[in-house]
Amino acid sequence: NDNQDIEMVKGFRIQHLIDSLPMFGGLRIHPSFSSSDGKINAFKNTMKSSIMELGFSGSSGAINLDFSKYSADEIDRVIDSYIGSVLKNVGPDNDIFGTDVNVNSALLLRVRQSYANRTVAGKNLSECFSATDASAKTGQENFTKDANGLSVSLAVEEWGRRRNIDIDSMTVVIQGFGNTGYSAGKILKEHKATIVGIQTNFGSFYNPYGIDLNDFEKQHRAATADKNIESAKKIDSGTFYTIKTDVFISSGYENMIGRESASLLNAKCVVEGADNAVSEDGENILKERGIYIIPDIIASSGGIFFGTAGNRTSKKTGRCRDILEKSLSERISRALDSIERTAHENNLHSKESAVLFAVRNLIKNFG
Incomplete structure (x- = not known):
């Protein structure tokens, strides 16, 4: 820390359905967010991707410390150490980081820049962060905040x-x-x-x-x-x-x-x-x-949509926000159609039918 004392800080990255790559999930800084919580969030992100037809699976990660009690320099050093620990398991083809509690676009950008020259298996680590989160560097609009x-x-x-x-x-x-x-x-x-x-x-x-x-x-x-x-x-x-x-x-x-x-x-x-x-x-x-x-x-599927499909298509085709919003709107409409039909066919409430439909999609797409 800033006082030259050594502190041990726990961190983890949970990856769900690793046979379906790439994965996407937030990185948060929170003192009490557990690996059990992370497993639930990773599964939830897989469900969001499934019901929104994105083709990703979910992940989730956390660094367990109280954000308010550490300086910006201390936070940067802890994140650097965390990223170094999970380096081999993340990347554009494996696991893409998104924003989460106490980790906003600016903080992800600082991490991205600090590792811009590091590579694993010939791939630049900076690519494992959503380009939409790196808007300050790329000049793209920041889609993820809202x-x-x-x-x-x-x-x-x-x-x-x-x-x-x-x-x-x-x-x-x-x-x-x-x-x-x-x-x-x-x-x-x-x-x-x-x-x-x-x-x-x-x-x-x-x-x-x-x-x-x-x-x-x-x-x-x-x-x-x-x-x-x-x-x-x-x-x-x-x-x-x-x-x-x-x-x-x-x-x-x-x-x-x-x-x-x-x-x-x-x-x-x-x-x-x-x-x-x-x-x-x-x-x-x-x-x-x-x-x-x-x-x-x-x-709450907007974050994973813009962090995955939005990021991927905007880099390849230069698609602007209004086109991406239209795509998100259409996916939400189709998803509501699907869960209402599933609810009617199985005598379920909307939340139950959403999970059932998402699981069926996973089975159909990934076996």
Whole structure:
């Protein structure tokens, strides 16, 4: 570390279905993310790739330290050591890194640059990072920052079209205001949806006439337990779940929609903007109540799409973002067609049918 002391830091890379290459998955820096969590994420990425027709399998990796307690130089040195340890198992034909918790495009770019001259079996390590994450160097647009927010918004709009709910009359509640929640809300707001509720680490907020996201982003951190902000009224977390809305987007952490919250929800559709946002108990209750779930392997597929198909095609053909967005939209529409058909044929809820369809695709494609 910066004090010249030696610290041992644990890190790992989980690769799922290694007979189907290449793989794709995020690298995160988090003190408590375990290898068991990584196995779930790697499997989830395989499911996303399968249902979105990408032909990749999934991976996941982590470095177990508290990002907030280390300097930028210390973080760089730890990542360098980590990459050196997994060097032989990553690369454009094996395993492609994507962004994840505490590892954004800028941090991946620093790692990419620091290893630009290292090669394994004649292949430059810099190629194992998605070119979309290296936008600052290549001049390409940075697709990945709002990629999952884009896939969430596309899935929401497609769900609305199938139920004759126009986007300009749709109400939306957002749980979690990180990249996914903010970007999904921003896109839906631009398309004339009304954002009536937002929950962040600083509290839960409500405005039946619509929350201005730009004002909210500036104001919500200043809110206290007994203080509203200009763009919304502060409410308790229990009341937040009871807000009447067309769509409830859960983009915070896993299992945020459990038994109690699922019983309180007053929404027509729940969107898993975060992986495993709905727990098994929550899923059963939503199924009993007839509330539709857009599962994570569709809703939060934007990151893996732009990190794999988007990156690959943009490098080969120079495809621009609007063409890639159209391709993502078409894939989401086909995926929703498939899971609704599978649900009808097997008497399943949407989340169950999504996994069944994805597994069937894997068996069909890889045997």
